[in-house]
Amino acid sequence: MGLTVSGAVPxxxxxxxxxxxxxxxxxxxxxxWARKNSLWPMPFGTACCAIEFMASAAxxxxxxxxxxxxxxxxxxxxxxxxxxGRLPFKLAPVIRRIWDQMPQPKWAISMGACASSGGIxxxxxxxxxxxxxxxxxxxxPGCPPRPEGLMYGITLLQKKIEGETIADPDLxxxxxxxxxxxxxPANRIDEISEPFGNSVxxxxxx
Amino acid sequence: MTASxxxxxPSVAALREKFGAAIxxxxxxxxxxxxxxxxxxxxxxxxxxxxxxxxxxxYLTDLTAVEYxxxxxxxxxxxxxxxxxxxxxxxxxxxxxxxxxxxxxxVVDLWKGADWLEREVYDMFGVRFRGHPDLRxxxxxxxxxxxxxxxxxxxxxGHFSRAEQTRQALxxxxxAQYSLEELSxxxxxxxxxxxxxxRLRRGERGDVG
Amino acid sequence: MLQPYIPVMLVTAFxxxxxxxxxxxSHIFSSYRRTPTKIAPYESxxxxxxxxxxxxxxxxxxVAMLFIVFDIEAVFMIPWAAAYQQMHQLRGVLxxxxxVFVVILVVGYVYIWKRGALQWD
Amino acid sequence: MSTRTLxxxxxxxxxxxxxxxxxxxxxVRAGASEDELGGEHMLVNIxxxxxxxxxxxxxxxxxxGEVVLxxxxxxxxxxxxxxxxxxxRHYNQIVPLTDRTDYLSPMANNVCLALAVEKLMGLxxxxxxQVLRVIACEMSRVISHLVWLGxxxxxxxxxxxxxxxxxxxxxxxxxxxxxxxxxxxxxLTRVGGMMADVxxxxxxxxxxxxxxxxxxxxxxxxxxxxxxxxIGRTQGVGVMSAEDAINYSLSxxxxxxxxxxxxxxxxxxxxxxxxxxxxxPVGEHGDIYDRxxxxxxxxxxxxxxxxxxxxxxxxxKGAPVNVSDPRVILPPKHRAMSDMEAMIYxxxxxxxxxxxxxxxxxxxxxxxxxxxxYYFVSDGTAKPVRWRIRPxxxxxxxxxxxxxxxxxxxxxxxxNASIDIVMGEIDR
Numbered sequence: 001m002g003l004t005v006s007g008a009v010p011x012x013x014x015x016x017x018x019x020x021x022x023x024x025x026x027x028x029x030x031x032x033w034a035r036k037n038s039l040w041p042m043p044f045g046t047a048c049c050a051i052e053f054m055a056s057a058a059x060x061x062x063x064x065x066x067x068x069x070x071x072x073x074x075x076x077x078x079x080x081x082x083x084x085g086r087l088p089f090k091l092a093p094v095i096r097r098i099w100d101q102m103p104q105p106k107w108a109i110s111m112g113a114c115a116s117s118g119g120i121x122x123x124x125x126x127x128x129x130x131x132x133x134x135x136x137x138x139x140x141p142g143c144p145p146r147p148e149g150l151m152y153g154i155t156l157l158q159k160k161i162e163g164e165t166i167a168d169p170d171l172x173x174x175x176x177x178x179x180x181x182x183x184x185p186a187n188r189i190d191e192i193s194e195p196f197g198n199s200v201x202x203x204x205x206x
Numbered sequence: 207m208t209a210s211x212x213x214x215x216p217s218v219a220a221l222r223e224k225f226g227a228a229i230x231x232x233x234x235x236x237x238x239x240x241x242x243x244x245x246x247x248x249x250x251x252x253x254x255x256x257x258x259x260x261x262x263x264x265y266l267t268d269l270t271a272v273e274y275x276x277x278x279x280x281x282x283x284x285x286x287x288x289x290x291x292x293x294x295x296x297x298x299x300x301x302x303x304x305x306x307x308x309x310x311x312x313v314v315d316l317w318k319g320a321d322w323l324e325r326e327v328y329d330m331f332g333v334r335f336r337g338h339p340d341l342r343x344x345x346x347x348x349x350x351x352x353x354x355x356x357x358x359x360x361x362x363x364g365h366f367s368r369a370e371q372t373r374q375a376l377x378x379x380x381x382a383q384y385s386l387e388e389l390s391x392x393x394x395x396x397x398x399x400x401x402x403x404x405r406l407r408r409g410e411r412g413d414v415g
Numbered sequence: 416m417l418q419p420y421i422p423v424m425l426v427t428a429f430x431x432x433x434x435x436x437x438x439x440x441s442h443i444f445s446s447y448r449r450t451p452t453k454i455a456p457y458e459s460x461x462x463x464x465x466x467x468x469x470x471x472x473x474x475x476x477x478v479a480m481l482f483i484v485f486d487i488e489a490v491f492m493i494p495w496a497a498a499y500q501q502m503h504q505l506r507g508v509l510x511x512x513x514x515v516f517v518v519i520l521v522v523g524y525v526y527i528w529k530r531g532a533l534q535w536d
Numbered sequence: 537m538s539t540r541t542l543x544x545x546x547x548x549x550x551x552x553x554x555x556x557x558x559x560x561x562x563x564v565r566a567g568a569s570e571d572e573l574g575g576e577h578m579l580v581n582i583x584x585x586x587x588x589x590x591x592x593x594x595x596x597x598x599x600x601g602e603v604v605l606x607x608x609x610x611x612x613x614x615x616x617x618x619x620x621x622x623x624x625r626h627y628n629q630i631v632p633l634t635d636r637t638d639y640l641s642p643m644a645n646n647v648c649l650a651l652a653v654e655k656l657m658g659l660x661x662x663x664x665x666q667v668l669r670v671i672a673c674e675m676s677r678v679i680s681h682l683v684w685l686g687x688x689x690x691x692x693x694x695x696x697x698x699x700x701x702x703x704x705x706x707x708x709x710x711x712x713x714x715x716x717x718x719x720x721x722x723x724l725t726r727v728g729g730m731m732a733d734v735x736x737x738x739x740x741x742x743x744x745x746x747x748x749x750x751x752x753x754x755x756x757x758x759x760x761x762x763x764x765x766x767i768g769r770t771q772g773v774g775v776m777s778a779e780d781a782i783n784y785s786l787s788x789x790x791x792x793x794x795x796x797x798x799x800x801x802x803x804x805x806x807x808x809x810x811x812x813x814x815x816x817p818v819g820e821h822g823d824i825y826d827r828x829x830x831x832x833x834x835x836x837x838x839x840x841x842x843x844x845x846x847x848x849x850x851x852x853k854g855a856p857v858n859v860s861d862p863r864v865i866l867p868p869k870h871r872a873m874s875d876m877e878a879m880i881y882x883x884x885x886x887x888x889x890x891x892x893x894x895x896x897x898x899x900x901x902x903x904x905x906x907x908x909x910y911y912f913v914s915d916g917t918a919k920p921v922r923w924r925i926r927p928x929x930x931x932x933x934x935x936x937x938x939x940x941x942x943x944x945x946x947x948x949x950x951x952n953a954s955i956d957i958v959m960g961e962i963d964r
Contacts, residue, residue: 051639126617388596
């Protein structure tokens with residue numbers, strides 16, 4: 001799932017072939033209820049956010065209230081990829097390969113400022129936001145986000161899953177890396193990775 | 207900092223008397239003694255410092271390099287030595303002229319801990335270590351083509367645009383993830399695509415040099 | 416005549432229907448998108464080198480065979496134990512039969528032990 | 537290291553004349569003859585995304601059946617360019633960077649940075665600030681060892697100690713949050729002082745912690761120390777002799793478990809550690825079991841130090857925390873608003889940061905992972921020329937290939953867990 005590459009669907013086009021009737025809506029409710037309450041996370045824990053992720057999985061902030069205590073370290077059984085921590089360029093092909101190897105339906109949570117936008121690391125080695133590598137559903141701000149913040153992100157994802165329908169094939173598209181070797185068009189990546197805030201004039205070293 | 211002779215380590219006098227001209231100069235900064243050694247006899251001096259019964263600097267605390275902001279000042283390779291029984295510290299520096307190729311003798315035969323430290327200095331500064339068993343990049347991936355990041359002429363965000371950096375990262379193929387040694391162990395040489403085999407044959411592995 | 420078998424048939428029918436239901440529904444509603452990277456083997460996110468069909472040393476095969484032999488021995492004991500409990504008059508004969516069976520296997524066990532097949536490294 | 541018999545030349549390592557990589561004869565274990573029935577060697581990636589690598593470490597393991605012939609670690613998967621960023625920051629702006637290097641003991645890193653810069657400037661800090669920094673270091677040691685205990689327990693199959701240790705960590709996180717406002721990215725120290733003094737009632741919380749924490753320690757002790765599985769998996773595995781430990785520049789619990797009684801707090805004391813009475817646990821075999829015993833004992837000693845530090849804190853009730861020199865520490869707000877000179881200092885510090893004299897300073901601190909050293913080279917401006925972090929777990933991990941030659945595959949996981957690595961500090 002994730003952002004469709006082609007941007008917003010133009011108005012007036014026929015969105016889904018099967019019009020929602022009594023059967024599909026009941027079926028949607030059933031599958032979404034099942035999927036929402038048993039999201040098996042693939043904890044792609046790289047840095048400090050991974051420690052907060054472990055803290056939220058431990059007994060005080062217990063993730064198993066959301067049915068998420070079963071950590072699946074192999075992408076084959078994973079439903080939601082939680083990128084907890086900063087992502088250097090050396091790790092970009094790894095997360096891309098793991099995301100491709102996860103079966104549909106799959107979602108992605110970008111936990112922490114470094115995963116969502118490169119955070120304080122506007123350097124030669126840091127991906128400025130993992131949405132330039134994989135499609136992301138929920139961004140959790142914070143450095144590191146408190147366990148409550150992560151859980152709020154998870155409940156947002158669950159609301160998003162509630163709104164999905166089986167009839168729409170567009171939701172379950174695989175957004176692969178294009179033939180020119182990029183996930184998003186080049187100008188889009190440069191626009192996303194543009195330094196902002198005080199990162200703009202930080203290059204004065206003396 | 208005044209070069210107060212009180213905190214000057216006795217090793218400096220012993221070094222001067224043993225190596226004479228090879229010890230270019232010494233100084234004291236914030237209580238630590240610094241000795242500058244010439245590049246040719248550096249390995250010999252370090253071996254002497256380690257094996258000499260009166261010195262016994264058997265613990266290599268750190269090995270790094272420093273490049274100053276003004277261009278004509280030399281790039282320094284810094285050895286931080288410590289003797290565990292004598293609880294004494296000493297900082298040995300080798301100055302390298304930036305215009306000439308940066309090559310230093312490796313000290314992996316003296317201290318095994320220097321293996322990864324030297325690989326990191328090579329990766330970050332481009333200083334080659336003669337005699338190092340496996341001098342490869344350690345922090346960046348092997349086919350990293352942007353140069354050596356910690357040099358002062360290397361921009362903070364890297365040379366290429368973010369899109370180009372992402373494309374290079376995403377198109378990393380097995381040759382960037384595995385070292386030559388592992389490729390040969392897995393006998394996977396035939397499976398690599400032809401252009402990669404060609405690059406391997408020429409030995410050009412993203413080494414800007 | 417088939418009367419005693421009805422419960423067994425009921426259970427098998429339920430099992431078959433259940434399996435078909437689960438597999439069928441999950442196949443219909445699943446959205447499997449086959450891509451080259453997805454079917455590639457997963458090795459912690461790194462492209463795999465070489466192939467998994469390496470030659471293994473023979474001791475792994477040996478241990479597997481020994482396990483099968485002694486596991487089947489235990490499997491045969493279970494029905495024997497059930498029968499032994501219900502048959503009151505033939506207990507002596509049943510016991511001797513199983514004793515012979517076990518002794519033959521113990522001889523085999525001692526043989527492989529002395530030959531050192533159980534020595535691992 | 538890989539016992540390589542072929543001397544590879546520098547320019548094109550490992551490629552012979554017509555271009556095929558040189559088939560490197562393998563460092564097969566001494567005595568194991570290459571019998572013809574032996575299998576080919578398999579290359580397995582215990583890769584960046586793996587539950588047992590404690591972060592994004594990648595181990596390429598060369599296997600002969602189940603026996604490991606060689607482990608080739610690949611790091612750099614979390615390289616974030618800290619040292620490059622440090623050259624573009626004032627000294628007080630580097631403090632937030634330090635707690636993101638070793639994010640398991642953030643306060644200890646902040647203290648190490650402050651001490652290194654104060655050594656560079658030749659600054660004397662106040663007595664109360666020293667005691668507060670000792671408290672910060674020892675609290676970091678406890679939470680770092682607790683994470684190690686929990687994750688090593690999971691690696692070797694015991695899940696409950698993970699929940700016990702994280703329960704205790706949450707209690708220290710509450711104390712850290714009350715003091716600095718953040719659970720993990722504390723940014724506690726400033727050059728010449730601390731960001732804030734401890735709030736009211738905080739010391740009672742810590743005293744209560746020191747009283748009840750040993751109960752969990754004894755539970756973990758009874759769970760692990762005489763546990764047959766734990767002993768079977770850890771005793772005699774990954775042995776490191778004392779000379780090798782020194783030669784490989786190991787530090788911290790890794791070095792002390794091999795029998796070298798070297799602790800920076802005792803050998804080159806800082807922050808007044810020589811006035812506290814605590815003893816340094818030293819193992820004798822250098823295997824995983826000794827590293828476990830050393831770390832467990834260190835937690836007991838940390839609690840002892842914390843109690844002594846709390847008593848001193850009581851005696852220094854009203855003492856100032858920050859240095860009184862306005863050029864270094866922001867003057868208190870009421871003075872900055874009223875007195876002209878304080879306002880100028882306030883403005884200069886915020887705009888240009890604290891400038892340090894020309895020179896360089898290296899300071900080693902006993903971090904939970906080992907000896908963490910900060911090496912600052914300054915050319916008189918407010919931004920360092922070079923900020924070198926001497927990462928203890930980087931050098932401890934460099935000994936992994938030597939420890940893992942000839943062991944079983946499952947022992948590689950146990951040895952890797954016993955080294956207690958944190959990737960943020962290794963890759964910097």
